[in-house]
Amino acid sequence: MTETDDDDGSVLEVEFRFERAAYPFVRASAVADCTLELAELVPRADGRYAEFFNVTGGDPEQIAALAAEHEGTEVSLVESYRDGSLFEFMVSDGCPARRLAELGALPRRVRGSAGRGTIVAEIPSDADAAGIVERFLEETPEATLASKRSKPSMTPLLSEATLHRRLETRLTERQLEVLRTAFDAGYYDWPRESSGKEIAAELGISSATFSEHIHAAERALITTLFEER
Structure with missing residues (x-):
């Protein structure tokens, strides 16, 4: 594990890695030979979260079927493109990105490729960063903390x-x-x-x-x- 700290920053960026995990964004990347990247995570009124994933490569029907096998996940194809597609995964439980959001971290990058998963999240300065990381690792034994670093501000998505x-x-x-x-x-x-x-x-x-x-x-x-x- 590589850890770097810069005390000048106010936001903590943490990276977690998943090897051979059963989460849809990791498993589908291995079985369907594709890359999945989170575009946005949106909370719903019923307590669930809508996760929009960019998918490059792979067969959309196979990806949807694989994701639907995961308990607590509903899948819908939003749009198809020449080299990929956009999916909406509606999750109610068992999703590491969702759990990080509930704990107070903001997932900025969620990626699955070749059966390996990565989640990069930002923890605001007013949150208990150490407590969030510790609790997430306790609840998610498949995850390992790959790195952490301080930065001056949160990352904007679009200008x-x-x-x-x-x-x-x-x-x-x-x-x-x-x-x-x-x-x-x-x-x-x-x-x-x-x-x-x-x-x-x-x-x-x-x-x-x-x-x-x-x-x-x-x-x-x-x-x-x-x-x-």
């Missing part, structure tokens, strides 16, 4: 200008309004500050309509991230 430009072309005005309202209300905070039902009431729409708009907006945003990468 603000790029994000606004893409969203203007991909989202309807109503979808953008719902997405912005949800964000301002703490819908994407951990722990969540407002539920989908509460935000729907604020917007004067039904919970079903809120769910429809927010999921469409999230998919448009994830597609933007996928194309940027």
Whole structure:
């Protein structure tokens, strides 16, 4: 294990590795001969998490079947491309990236290739970094801590200008309004500050309509991230 520390930083970046793990993003990379990379992790109102994975190579049907074999995981193909695809994995339990998010770390890179998995996460300065790492390793015996280092700030996913430009072309005005309202209300905070039902009431729409708009907006945003990468 390689560890580097820089006391000048305020954010701790940690890297975990998984060898021969049964997690879908690791197993599918070995069996289907493909590479899976997490594009975004989104909490849902029912306590589950939607994980959007970029997949390069492999047969989409085989990848979906392999992921579906994992208990607590629902799989759907979002979009197919010439050299890959975008999948949504809906997970309720047994996912290391989800567990890190629940503990207070922010997964920035989740990758499975050739049967080996890697998760790089950032832990904010106000969190108990040592406690998060210790607890995660205790609960996840398949994981090993490969490295850790301090850095001055969290990693941005997209520049603000790029994000606004893409969203203007991909989202309807109503979808953008719902997405912005949800964000301002703490819908994407951990722990969540407002539920989908509460935000729907604020917007004067039904919970079903809120769910429809927010999921469409999230998919448009994830597609933007996928194309940027």
